Amino acid sequence: MNMHLKTGPAEELASKGAAAKQAAAELALLETEQKNSALLAIADQLGKRKADIIEANRFDIQAGRAAGMSESLLDRLRLDEGRIRDMASALRELTMLEDPVGKTVDSWDRPNGLELSSVRVPLGVVGIIYEARPNVTVDAAALCLKTGNAVLLRGSSSAIRSNIMLVSIIQEAISGQGIPAASVQLIEDTSRETAARLFKMNDVLDVLIPRGSSALIRAVAEQSTVPVIETGAGNCHVYIDDSADKDMAIRIAVNAKTQRPSVCNAAETILVHADWPHGACLIAALQEKGVLIRGDERICGLAGGTLPASDEDWAAEFLGPEAAMKTVESTEEAIRHINRYGTRHSESIVTSSPDEAEKFLAGVDAAAVYHNASTRFTDGFEFGFGAELGISTQKLHARGPMGLSALTSVKTVIRGNGQCKQ
């Protein structure tokens, strides 16, 4: 447990970083079958070692309880037989997905006879920094392995015993398949100092991916000089245009707000065109689902039980049974409001006018823009990717739900017969 006390944090990072780079060079050359065999071996090993995992996890749970951790956090930390079985089946499902590595993305010839092709390759060494949930340890390791990347995992101190156990099981399983153990490593020092060093490890890490709360993601994005894939916050909107079908609009707005309010693709603000005549029905439908409405003057005039919205409400990610509602005079005004207050995640227009729809789809700056559908579909599984690393709200490299190919880069392969530059 105290392995990180044997060496300083700088030494741990340096030696694991060097080992990861070496492993990455080997991983890049693996065939898909070898990677899939390793994933299956991990799945088997998790099943065989479930008692050890639960035992290690019990120490974390006890320490968490002693430290006064809330029941909901303790629940996220807990590993039981069911959760271990779920992790194992996710690993088996991952073997069914297409391996992006080695795919030719594009190929073309030049007049001088050079033949070029752009081929998908792993990123190299991926850093993942995450919070209490130990299942992320297995999930992140598996996604990296499938895409031929070495991974440095940095979980939270509250899950350290579970994570050490899980990583040792993963290393044992992949070593048995001839894959270097250093392909998956845990940074055991969970101090802030080590995290800060990890943020600057540009010579080792090709990318750093934070998974967890928006506070964690913001901290990584603000402090890291390693390229970051930012996932995160969703202040999503549903805009109901004057021509919107009454039932469809109410169904979509209620679904986007209430089907699972705690997630990033849930709607937070409903924008309603001043001429759409069913505002009162919409408010009633939302209130029936227990949603507290914070509206502008017109909205509050439509129904009781509403509160006046403040400027902060337009920017709020409620993540619970509250919604902001605002009246707009046009699609243009809706677009301006969304581009000002939104987080560029998922935005939807409900309208029967194709012109208004196209205006909205083009004018709103977001990863996913919807016409006549709920924002709740923004996710790797709903998009059909079969896996999800997170939902990127940045614009470089990957935007929106990220499938396996977000963990790859490309290399240009050029075949010649002696060409020299004139």
Place this chain on the structure above:
Amino acid sequence: MNMHLKTGPAEELASKGAAAKQAAAELALLETEQKNSALLAIADQLGKRKADIIEANRFDIQAGRAAGMSESLLDRLRLDEGRIRDMASALRELTMLEDPVGKTVDSWDRPNGLELSSVRVPLGVVGIIYEARPNVTVDAAALCLKTGNAVLLRGSSSAIRSNIMLVSIIQEAISGQGIPAASVQLIEDTSRETAARLFKMNDVLDVLIPRGSSALIRAVAEQSTVPVIETGAGNCHVYIDDSADKDMAIRIAVNAKTQRPSVCNAAETILVHADWPHGACLIAALQEKGVLIRGDERICGLAGGTLPASDEDWAAEFLGPEAAMKTVESTEEAIRHINRYGTRHSESIVTSSPDEAEKFLAGVDAAAVYHNASTRFTDGFEFGFGAELGISTQKLHARGPMGLSALTSVKTVIRGNGQCKQ
């Protein structure tokens, strides 16, 4: 000239940043024809205002000379009629290139009837930080405009008068075409403090691109929390396998090393298989071109006039008439050497064995890997992109020569008929 003294640096960045964001929203909706008309208007205006440009540039040149700037730097700073004409024709050529914005990259349907498409969109606001050459001002502004991005330019203090004049001409030209002047803005405060603020302007900038020396690029990559596209250093290799054709190998190695030694895709180290029998001829051919060879013991034993190589030589980017030469026993050893000392830019194998070629192309981790061709082809024009933003040596977002699409992202457009999440 002293506009930046009227307001503090923080105010200049904040107000120009806000204006850039607003301009970006308008730019994203422009048709290709409008953007091309604006590029042509800039080209025309540069021609009409050439006397003003040369006059402003003369102040910079005089100040540079007074400050003891070297003749080569003064030359890079200088704008004359010929260079202004070149800038104008580059703008006209850019109008001939395909506009990546609006292109559908992929489209697919889901079983629930949702229709998805992935569409290219501008990045938003691009920051460009660069050194003395004022032609970068026009080039960067044009590439951003073509791709619908607003740009904040931060050039060097030595070119400030030229840059102010060029940006005012660009703004005048695009305003005349109905495009917001704030689409192209110059940060006039050239202090380090302002640069440091620019590096952290995550709320405004979608990407920051350094163009210039490797010291500049390293500084930006190390200090910036805004996503960076890193371009840069090239320690490129040519590996001559034992089966390599004598004439082809010598021709490629000499071309890669000597055709233009000062650029990033020129070769720095030649690796030679121990069993390739023409090492002495190769050394003679390089020496004939004035190249000083720093070799291992075997290489130095093959010819006079060579120097023993140190470990630093394997990592050196000579950028001049010097080359390191090393003997290896196998393609595997060549790959290991390159992956250890290379900068992941451009790497070439000369061999008549398809097996050794494939091993090398797969095993070397670089943006561009060549079989039987010179490394000097790694560039946006030679790759057929028609434009080049630089050569990315990072793996996220863009790798290798960057064409216009490197300045774009994607958005997923989802069309439904009332779909809600179950």
